[in-house]
Amino acid sequence: xxxxxxxxxxxxxxxxxxxxxxxxxxxxxxxxxxxxxxxxxxxxxxxxxxxxxxxxxxxxxxxxxxxxxxxxxxxxxxxxxxxxxxxxxxxxxxxxxxxxxxxxxxxxxxxxxxxxxxxxxxxxxxxxxxxxxxxxxxxxxxxxxxxxxxxxxxxxxxxxxxxxxxxxxxxxxxxxxxxxxxxxxxxxxxxxxxxxxxxxxxxxxxxxxxxxxxxxxxxxxxxxxxxxxxxxxxxxxxxxxxxxxxxxxxxxxxxxxxxxxxxxxxxxxxxxxxxxxxxxxxxxxxxxxxxxxxxxxxxxxxxxxxxxxxxxxxxxxxxxxxxxxxxxxxxxxxxxxxxxxxxxxxxxxxxxxxxxxxxxxxxxxxxxxxxxxxxxxxxxxxxxxxxxxxxxxxxxxxxxxxxxxxxxxxxxxxxxxxxxxxxxxxxxxxxxxxxxxxxxxxxxxxxxxxxxxxxxxxxxxxxxxxxxxxxxxxxxxxxxxxxxxxxxxxxxxxxxxxxxxxxxxxxxxxxxxxxxxxxxxxxxxxxxxxxxxxxxxxxxxxxxxxxxxxxxxxxxxxxxxxxx
Amino acid sequence: xxxxxxxxxxxxxxxxxxxxxxxxxxxxxxxxxxxxxxxxxxxxxxxxxxxxxxxxxxxxxxxxxxxxxxxxxxxxxxxxxxxxxxxxxxxxxxxxxxxxxxxxxxxxxxxxxxxxxxxxxxxxxxxxxxxxxxxxxxxxxxxxxxxxxxxxxxxxxxxxxxxxxxxxxxxxxxxxxxxxxxxxxxxxxxxxxxxxxxxxxxxxxxxxxxxxxxxxxxxxxxxxxxxxxxxxxxxxxxxxxxxxxxxxxxxxxxxxxxxxxxxxxxxxxxxxxxxxxxxxxxxx
Numbered sequence: 001x002x003x004x005x006x007x008x009x010x011x012x013x014x015x016x017x018x019x020x021x022x023x024x025x026x027x028x029x030x031x032x033x034x035x036x037x038x039x040x041x042x043x044x045x046x047x048x049x050x051x052x053x054x055x056x057x058x059x060x061x062x063x064x065x066x067x068x069x070x071x072x073x074x075x076x077x078x079x080x081x082x083x084x085x086x087x088x089x090x091x092x093x094x095x096x097x098x099x100x101x102x103x104x105x106x107x108x109x110x111x112x113x114x115x116x117x118x119x120x121x122x123x124x125x126x127x128x129x130x131x132x133x134x135x136x137x138x139x140x141x142x143x144x145x146x147x148x149x150x151x152x153x154x155x156x157x158x159x160x161x162x163x164x165x166x167x168x169x170x171x172x173x174x175x176x177x178x179x180x181x182x183x184x185x186x187x188x189x190x191x192x193x194x195x196x197x198x199x200x201x202x203x204x205x206x207x208x209x210x211x212x213x214x215x216x217x218x219x220x221x222x223x224x225x226x227x228x229x230x231x232x233x234x235x236x237x238x239x240x241x242x243x244x245x246x247x248x249x250x251x252x253x254x255x256x257x258x259x260x261x262x263x264x265x266x267x268x269x270x271x272x273x274x275x276x277x278x279x280x281x282x283x284x285x286x287x288x289x290x291x292x293x294x295x296x297x298x299x300x301x302x303x304x305x306x307x308x309x310x311x312x313x314x315x316x317x318x319x320x321x322x323x324x325x326x327x328x329x330x331x332x333x334x335x336x337x338x339x340x341x342x343x344x345x346x347x348x349x350x351x352x353x354x355x356x357x358x359x360x361x362x363x364x365x366x367x368x369x370x371x372x373x374x375x376x377x378x379x380x381x382x383x384x385x386x387x388x389x390x391x392x393x394x395x396x397x398x399x400x401x402x403x404x405x406x407x408x409x410x411x412x413x414x415x416x417x418x419x420x421x422x423x424x425x426x427x428x429x430x431x432x433x434x435x436x437x438x439x440x441x442x443x444x445x446x447x448x449x450x451x452x453x454x455x456x457x458x459x460x461x462x463x464x465x466x467x468x469x470x471x472x473x474x475x476x477x478x479x480x481x482x483x484x485x486x487x488x489x490x491x492x493x494x495x496x497x498x499x500x501x502x503x504x505x506x507x508x509x510x511x512x513x514x515x516x517x518x519x520x521x522x523x524x525x526x527x528x529x530x531x532x533x534x535x536x537x538x539x540x541x542x543x544x545x546x547x548x549x550x551x552x553x554x555x556x557x558x559x560x561x562x563x564x
Numbered sequence: 565x566x567x568x569x570x571x572x573x574x575x576x577x578x579x580x581x582x583x584x585x586x587x588x589x590x591x592x593x594x595x596x597x598x599x600x601x602x603x604x605x606x607x608x609x610x611x612x613x614x615x616x617x618x619x620x621x622x623x624x625x626x627x628x629x630x631x632x633x634x635x636x637x638x639x640x641x642x643x644x645x646x647x648x649x650x651x652x653x654x655x656x657x658x659x660x661x662x663x664x665x666x667x668x669x670x671x672x673x674x675x676x677x678x679x680x681x682x683x684x685x686x687x688x689x690x691x692x693x694x695x696x697x698x699x700x701x702x703x704x705x706x707x708x709x710x711x712x713x714x715x716x717x718x719x720x721x722x723x724x725x726x727x728x729x730x731x732x733x734x735x736x737x738x739x740x741x742x743x744x745x746x747x748x749x750x751x752x753x754x755x756x757x758x759x760x761x762x763x764x765x766x767x768x769x770x771x772x773x774x775x776x777x778x779x780x781x782x783x784x785x786x787x788x789x790x791x792x793x794x795x796x797x798x799x800x801x802x803x804x805x806x807x808x809x810x811x812x813x814x815x816x817x818x819x820x821x822x823x824x825x826x827x828x829x830x831x832x833x834x835x836x837x838x839x840x841x842x843x844x845x846x847x848x
Contacts, residue, residue: 041569043565043566109701112702113702116597116601119597119601120594120597120598120600120601121594121598123587123590123594124583124586124587124590126593126597127586287565288565291565291568291569291572292568294568294572295568295569295571295572295575297572298571298572298573298575298576298579299571299572299575301575301576301579302575302578302579302582305579305582305583305586306582309582309586318608319608319700319702319703321700515610515624516606516610516710516713516714516716517713517714517716517718518603518713519606519607519610519710519713521610544611544614545607546606546607546610546611547607548602548603548604548606548607549603550596550599550600550602550603551600551603551604551607552596552597552599552600552603555596555600
């Protein structure tokens, strides 16, 4: 064993340093020296024995990755890179999540303030939060599409049933991981989404004593509070990621063990040749797959950074308030189908059905034993799959705000242009354009495009919730003709093309008043006279909101996902 | 593969440039969001104020325009908050009210502590959940932010109107001989007296302050040598001079009296109001 000093004496300083660097690189890459790395980057043929296989054999990071893929599956089809993207998103969420963890305390007293601290005091804090939240949505989407792809190409079939089963578990864990993060900001959105979820858990078809104790475990106390927040935080940052990592490695190990399944048309029916890749159809991990993965990582990062910076903003509503139920509580989009189902059947039935469906999915490949993976041979299976997708889409649609329980017509209008939570077109009017005064819906304000636009939106919202009977001289507008229904109680109900309960010949105005220096009071005032009895006002209400000069709703309105 | 290397490299560089752009605009953005947090806190405070505080402190915080749930105007029980002696400080931001209450800490903390812990002997309840009230910490803070937002150059530069009140009730009567009892009845509500003392004709019972329905007679018995007029006159100007014994909730607290000591200042602009209220209370 020669020392470095000996080497310098023998070869001179320069040669010795190069040799040492070569040795270091070989150790770090677990088997490739500088010229091997260079050759790989240049796309040269490897020397024999192939040093590019040694990182797989001797290195930790690559030992789980196969050293070559079948060239057939290195194209976009059949994998669409969705499994890889799911994994990338998990890493992405872990990194952004750890950064956010630094600035977060799971306590109802401070969590919400932490959110504002991240937004207002942490450099790049808003970007980090947006990237984490956007990443969560992309991850759910990627995992769901990955599952869909696996079904369509028949890759769940023997011998990959167990891979499919772990994949299903990973899908559920992804949903739970995403949903458990929902509570952490401790705003109204978080609190009420989780409250709805927990009320579902409580309605499970099990003995009351079981449900009560499950609920107690999930929220740490008889009601959702400090204990619940801490638990969901720990689910989110510890339990779920840990479980996900465990199932991920099992899943991926099985993927490598059986080989990536080839496109269905490539093989004879009943054959599975993925494990034996002929020499001339091999694409080596180093350098081709690795380069490709690095490129996709760069593209995904660009997409997420740009998306979070310009197009997509994580919502932050008012502080969680157990006494104030917001007007419309909607589930996150990826659980919207369950909200749709709740409109079809009793809660207990729905909550009982969902786990059964999961189990059915998990065991499906053990029962669906048709040998052929070819599309033409799987007409029934694919039809059932598309039918299921159609049902899910319709369910999602049924769970969407379109079909929520409507409140009174004037509240619906107010909620559209001056919602209780989040920005709106009216709140997004720059403060200097908020001229004091009283305005009618659809009124045009000279030299004030912003307010004019908001009043147009007011008019449009009124249109959806008003109808024309004889006209209102105070607000002459051409609404839809009223359809009149007489209820069992003898009262009349007035409808239009869109809804069956709207305001007949309504009057509405927007008042903008100065409340304090830099603080405006915005009042939406509605009056509806009973067409049966001109002395009676059916509606005479005010909807009040406030707008401070510095509140910066116009900044929030920049993002595409905001209701402005 | 070369194409992929190129695409990957360019994409990576683009991402770094975007990050750099984000980092450059970050100081301005942070500043905006800090203000946005304060602005939204004030908005939330405004909502809380309208729902919980305006019944006693008035819609615009002036200790006027108080309404019950039916929309009828009632006497304001609370101190005016949109009020220079509470909000406008001297050079070290010490306000008249802080000095009067011997408050050692800051103005924000003063208002926060009163909102949070209430004021014994008055109608001001405990609001903070920490002390058994209904509001969370953040709601208290939002409310305080809203109250402090009334401070403005206009409010603090308003000239203080003073009036040299005569030493005796007789002196006042000499100066303002025509007390209008009917107007006094309206003023008794708009100044907020009825908020604590009820309406002397018994239509609204006294809630916090002593019942005044028989004050024209009782007033003469409280302080030796004082007529009823002199007693009432002095009590309005200086509630601490003599504290009545019987309040609706038990023995009256004090000194200091729960009654606000600022009516002399508030009536200074229009001393005739004092004559009208005296005429109303004493039935002259």
